[in-house]
Amino acid sequence: MKVNVNESRCKECGLCIAHCPKEAIYLRSEVNSKGYRTVVVREDKCIGCGMCYLTCPDGVYQILA
Numbered sequence: 630m631k632v633n634v635n636e637s638r639c640k641e642c643g644l645c646i647a648h649c650p651k652e653a654i655y656l657r658s659e660v661n662s663k664g665y666r667t668v669v670v671r672e673d674k675c676i677g678c679g680m681c682y683l684t685c686p687d688g689v690y691q692i693l694a
């Protein structure tokens with residue numbers, strides 16, 4: 630696991646998906662408590678570059694050491 634996802638903060642804006650260089654992020658069909666679909670990171674594709682962390686306006690991502 631290279632990134633941690635706080636799903637309750639996600640607003641389904643898609644910015645992180647557009648900026649991930651490895652196409653490692655997708656939206657799940659289930660919604661969070663705010664009614665938004667939330668992101669999932671594919672661990673087999675993620676390289677821990679931090680672009681999702683940098684682009685998300687809602688603080689969903691945490692980069693793990």
Ligand code: SF4
Pocket residue numbers: 631632648649650651652653654670674675676677678679680681682
């Ligand atoms: S750390 Fe980089 S590769 Fe991993 S999900 Fe975020 S943007 Fe994609």
Ligand code: SF4
Pocket residue numbers: 638639640641642643644645646668684685686687688689690
């Ligand atoms: S940028 Fe943040 S709020 Fe937008 S879809 Fe990605 S994780 Fe969710």
